[in-house]
Amino acid sequence: MISKLDLPDIQGNIVKAYGRYGFPRARYVFYQINDSTKGRKFVENVTPLVTTSVPWSEDKPKNVPAVAVNIAFTYQGLKHLDIPDDTLHGFPDEFAMGMKARRDIIGDNGPNHFEHWDKIWNDPADKFSQNVHVLIGLNAKEEGPLEAAYQQICGILAATGGVTQLVGHRGANGVEDLPYQSAIASDSNREHFGYADGISTSYFEGCRESARYVVGGGKPTGLDPTTKEGWAPLAAGEFVFGHADESGAYPEAPGPPLFSRNGTYMVYRKLHQNVATFRTFLEAEGSKFGDVETFAAKLSGRWRNGAPLATFWTKESANQFVAELGALLEKSRLADAGQGQISDAEKAHLAELRLQLTAYDYNDDTTGAKCPFSAHTRRTNPRSALQFGEKKPFDTPGALSNRRRILRRGLPYGESPANTTDADEHGVIMMIVNADLSRQFEFVQEQWINYGNDFRLSNDQDPLLGNNGFNENGRGKGRMLIEGDSQTNRSPYFCSGIPTMVETRGGDYFFVPSMTCLRMIAMGIVDPT
Amino acid sequence: MANQMGNAYALTLLCPIRHGVPQQCPEGLGGQTSAACVRYLLQDVMRVSLDSPMAKVPNTYLSRFYILEDVPYQGKPAKLEHLGSNYLVFCADFHGDLDTWLTGMWNAIQPEICGLLQYCFGFESVHDCASFITWIKKCQVETTFFFDGSTDEPLAVQLKNLYLKQEFSKFVYANQGNGPETIQANFREFVALTQPDNIDAPTWKPGAYGLDKVVSGLKTQGAG
Amino acid sequence: MSNIAGKAYAMNVVTPLRWYTAWFNKLMFWVSGHFNFVTKGLQTLSLIHYARWVVIDGSQFPRLSDKQPPEELKYTYMLFFSNFNGSWDQYVDSFSSAIPTGLNIFWAFNIKYPCSVPMLPFHRYITANQIWTDHYYNAYPMAASNDVKAAQRVRNGLLGFIADTKDSSAQDFQLKYNQLLMTLQHDVSQMGPNPIVSLSAWAVEDRLRKERPAAGA
Numbered sequence: 001m002i003s004k005l006d007l008p009d010i011q012g013n014i015v016k017a018y019g020r021y022g023f024p025r026a027r028y029v030f031y032q033i034n035d036s037t038k039g040r041k042f043v044e045n046v047t048p049l050v051t052t053s054v055p056w057s058e059d060k061p062k063n064v065p066a067v068a069v070n071i072a073f074t075y076q077g078l079k080h081l082d083i084p085d086d087t088l089h090g091f092p093d094e095f096a097m098g099m100k101a102r103r104d105i106i107g108d109n110g111p112n113h114f115e116h117w118d119k120i121w122n123d124p125a126d127k128f129s130q131n132v133h134v135l136i137g138l139n140a141k142e143e144g145p146l147e148a149a150y151q152q153i154c155g156i157l158a159a160t161g162g163v164t165q166l167v168g169h170r171g172a173n174g175v176e177d178l179p180y181q182s183a184i185a186s187d188s189n190r191e192h193f194g195y196a197d198g199i200s201t202s203y204f205e206g207c208r209e210s211a212r213y214v215v216g217g218g219k220p221t222g223l224d225p226t227t228k229e230g231w232a233p234l235a236a237g238e239f240v241f242g243h244a245d246e247s248g249a250y251p252e253a254p255g256p257p258l259f260s261r262n263g264t265y266m267v268y269r270k271l272h273q274n275v276a277t278f279r280t281f282l283e284a285e286g287s288k289f290g291d292v293e294t295f296a297a298k299l300s301g302r303w304r305n306g307a308p309l310a311t312f313w314t315k316e317s318a319n320q321f322v323a324e325l326g327a328l329l330e331k332s333r334l335a336d337a338g339q340g341q342i343s344d345a346e347k348a349h350l351a352e353l354r355l356q357l358t359a360y361d362y363n364d365d366t367t368g369a370k371c372p373f374s375a376h377t378r379r380t381n382p383r384s385a386l387q388f389g390e391k392k393p394f395d396t397p398g399a400l401s402n403r404r405r406i407l408r409r410g411l412p413y414g415e416s417p418a419n420t421t422d423a424d425e426h427g428v429i430m431m432i433v434n435a436d437l438s439r440q441f442e443f444v445q446e447q448w449i450n451y452g453n454d455f456r457l458s459n460d461q462d463p464l465l466g467n468n469g470f471n472e473n474g475r476g477k478g479r480m481l482i483e484g485d486s487q488t489n490r491s492p493y494f495c496s497g498i499p500t501m502v503e504t505r506g507g508d509y510f511f512v513p514s515m516t517c518l519r520m521i522a523m524g525i526v527d528p529t
Numbered sequence: 530m531a532n533q534m535g536n537a538y539a540l541t542l543l544c545p546i547r548h549g550v551p552q553q554c555p556e557g558l559g560g561q562t563s564a565a566c567v568r569y570l571l572q573d574v575m576r577v578s579l580d581s582p583m584a585k586v587p588n589t590y591l592s593r594f595y596i597l598e599d600v601p602y603q604g605k606p607a608k609l610e611h612l613g614s615n616y617l618v619f620c621a622d623f624h625g626d627l628d629t630w631l632t633g634m635w636n637a638i639q640p641e642i643c644g645l646l647q648y649c650f651g652f653e654s655v656h657d658c659a660s661f662i663t664w665i666k667k668c669q670v671e672t673t674f675f676f677d678g679s680t681d682e683p684l685a686v687q688l689k690n691l692y693l694k695q696e697f698s699k700f701v702y703a704n705q706g707n708g709p710e711t712i713q714a715n716f717r718e719f720v721a722l723t724q725p726d727n728i729d730a731p732t733w734k735p736g737a738y739g740l741d742k743v744v745s746g747l748k749t750q751g752a753g
Numbered sequence: 754m755s756n757i758a759g760k761a762y763a764m765n766v767v768t769p770l771r772w773y774t775a776w777f778n779k780l781m782f783w784v785s786g787h788f789n790f791v792t793k794g795l796q797t798l799s800l801i802h803y804a805r806w807v808v809i810d811g812s813q814f815p816r817l818s819d820k821q822p823p824e825e826l827k828y829t830y831m832l833f834f835s836n837f838n839g840s841w842d843q844y845v846d847s848f849s850s851a852i853p854t855g856l857n858i859f860w861a862f863n864i865k866y867p868c869s870v871p872m873l874p875f876h877r878y879i880t881a882n883q884i885w886t887d888h889y890y891n892a893y894p895m896a897a898s899n900d901v902k903a904a905q906r907v908r909n910g911l912l913g914f915i916a917d918t919k920d921s922s923a924q925d926f927q928l929k930y931n932q933l934l935m936t937l938q939h940d941v942s943q944m945g946p947n948p949i950v951s952l953s954a955w956a957v958e959d960r961l962r963k964e965r966p967a968a969g970a
């Protein structure tokens with residue numbers, strides 16, 4: 001049942017998280033279309049630059065572009081490009097409304113409300129409107145090529161006319177009118193709270209990523225999760241239109257079929273991180289809990305060094321694991337660069353260790369003693385945990401999670417030095433790929449991040465991402481249960497006062513067309529008749 | 530008895546609604562059918578207060594009304610057929626036995642329920658609690674399969690449980706990290722305030738929306 | 754009024770089945786009631802307060818007067834009532850993904866039932882046969898089924914603990930308190946209002962609250 005994806009037709013950012021492919025720098029540029037004919041001309045002129053999902057083999061270095069370019073459109077963007085009403089009406093409500101209008105569903109209230117967003121997202125004439133039409137993402141290894149690609153696109157824009165590049169992104173030092181959003185991964189691959197990021201990703205049929213990523217990235221089969229047999233690829237239709245999804249059908253998509261096939265949705269969200277608040281809270285509460293790093297691990301489900309709690313539930317084992325893995329990775333890197341050697345046995349051991357980063361499930365942890373039910377990674381990807389330890393209550397072990405998976409793309413932005421404050425510009429640009437906004441992204445946001453009933457935790461929220469809020473005394477209102485361990489006689493820890501750590505500062509819902517669709521949009525020939 | 534699962538009872542009624550235009554109707558509904566009047570009353574019953582009258586009927590976990598106007602047609606080659614009358618469908622999940630519950634309903638909301646059911650066939654025979662129960666039982670249909678995904682305790686117990694869960698949760702989080710003497714002293718206060726063995730008070734009010742409105746019977750206000 | 758009351762959703766579905774297969778359906782229900790392999794999935798999903806199925810033919814429709822014509826129906830009818838937590842989509846999806854066999858057993862002989870997998874035809878089947886609730890009452894709008902069950906454990910645990918520690922020293926008290934917390938740790942999360950699963954339902958509720966006087970204290 002191997003689905004063959006037409007990779008040259010699918011845009012590259014769907015299949016690849018560029019950050020993990022050695023492309024740590026990005027610029028996200030947004031446009032508004034004022035003239036539909038010129039808008040289509042702009043699309044036509046940008047399309048040849050667009051990077052596809054064709055695999056970048058190591059033996060063909062020419063395949064790897066200096067800059068990866070991708071383009072996506074909001075509902076209003078498509079409308080302003082003269083996409084016919086019949087096709088537009090085939091989009092679901094949530095896409096047509098745009099992310100601002102969905103704020104009550106996804107919890108973008110209080111500090112997350114769009115009135116606090118970067119200016120680019122709010123047209124002063126009508127704050128409720130969807131004024132952003134087009135997103136062009138540029139990803140590169142080096143600043144030079146990135147700037148060159150950006151200038152090239154600016155040149156195309158100037159020559160075509162009829163399209164405005166929107167400004168209004170916040171930057172460092174109180175700047176509010178930047179012409180694009182920059183993002184850059186740190187050398188250590190840590191995000192601003194200090195957690196190693198980009199470790200696991202959803203693995204789907206035909207994605208042509210390295211096969212080892214199916215472990216932990218696919219769906220659980222019920223066999224040993226520490227082995228490849230414990231996992232199977234997710235159906236491609238969870239992430240790409242025109243292919244069967246996990247429910248055994250094609251995902252709903254607007255017509256004509258050629259318009260949506262090989263396209264998908266992408267949620268762009270600028271998430272500001274209150275780094276100073278986080279650090280203060282971590283120090284204070286972590287000390288009360290007993291150990292700061294352990295507390296940090298409990299919040300996330302992974303130690304900050306990346307080791308998963310479910311497998312390495314003591315600090316010592318986590319540190320030892322990461323040290324060993326790091327040493328072998330370094331050896332391998334040196335060997336690749338011709339500066340050292342690595343034996344076959346060491347290579348095999350490296351492969352085993354790498355697997356341990358994602359080869360786990362929660363079947364041995366049905367009480368949450370190792371990884372709390374409320375931990376961020378357990379909430380957003382419960383694997384088989386929603387069986388609550390019952391023997392085969394459902395058709396498949398991941399039945400309640402397999403259709404809630406997303407692809408995470410995007411990178412951190414800004415800096416967070418030791419003396420940083422919450423007002424400083426830093427956070428993460430989250431880009432979430434899925435074929436169904438309300439069933440995947442919005443569901444996870446509403447039911448698994450801002451609520452707790454599926455984990456039998458009443459109204460508790462995700463400690464890191466939840467819209468926790470503050471009470472009158474300025475104390476955070478978030479709560480989290482850190483389960484006790486009957487084997488070691490450790491009592492449960494009831495953590496309260498969790499402040500809002502992450503705030504939405506902008507974003508919208510985008511449609512990422514296939515290459516075929518891009519050409520059809522440019523030609524102005526989309527017709528669902 | 531498939532109507533029951535332990536102490537939880539599943540009552541299903543199909544009350545046939547009189548045909549045509551009734552002699553008496555709610556204001557503004559002159560010329561409308563009985564079924565339309567029934568529906569209007571159901572939809573508008575919370576005009577005065579946002580509390581449902583069903584909140585006053587003891588031991589009611591959940592209940593609903595809808596009007597069944599016709600049986601659903603599945604499309605060819607399925608046969609097309611029709612019901613001879615409209616039915617007021619009433620479904621209630623409650624604790625205890627039927628007679629007691631119906632008596633509780635009669636005593637608590639006789640005007641509202643009679644105002645609604647007067648549009649149904651045969652309701653003219655109802656003049657007291659006993660005849661009410663007789664009439665209701667004529668409208669009852671047997672439950673084929675009842676799934677209880679919750680508990681079958683009396684409602685008052687469920688509400689007290691919920692009140693305690695909420696208050697004890699606050700206690701547990703507030704006392705995290707306190708020493709044994711402090712927790713013990715605070716717990717004694719907690720018990721005095723929340724009275725775990727007193728089902729009646731303090732507790733949660735049935736049908737109450739909103740954290741600020743849900744507690745009833747609290748003797749002392751303020752921090753506990 | 755809406756199908757929603759706080760954290761609960763009232764789903765009503767009426768579907769026809771052939772009279773000569775109705776007995777088989779009733780048998781399947783009987784089996785489910787007595788063998789937990791069918792209901793284990795439902796219990797683990799833990800989304801339902803109470804649900805019921807009623808299978809009746811024309812002769813079983815209540816007839817209370819000569820003026821009321823007897824029902825002459827060729828099909829038998831299945832009335833389904835559920836009180837569940839979460840959104841309509843989540844509920845229907847979880848049945849279709851997690852316990853499709855169980856669903857099929859209950860609905861297999863309903864006319865033109867499309868099978869619970871794939872999902873879209875099943876969605877359409879339910880929607881086409883769903884009847885909207887005119888009035889829905891929930892005794893605890895802020896409690897999901899999980900909360901009601903957890904609350905029972907909390908109170909029972911507390912009563913036992915209170916009896917057990919009547920004469921305890923502070924140290925003994927703390928020991929037993931920690932044991933209590935270990936037992937009840939997953940039952941003491943705080944409840945609050947339902948997340949807004951539907952913007953239209955929320956708009957109606959919001960409007961009613963503003964336009965109608967608030968309930969008495």
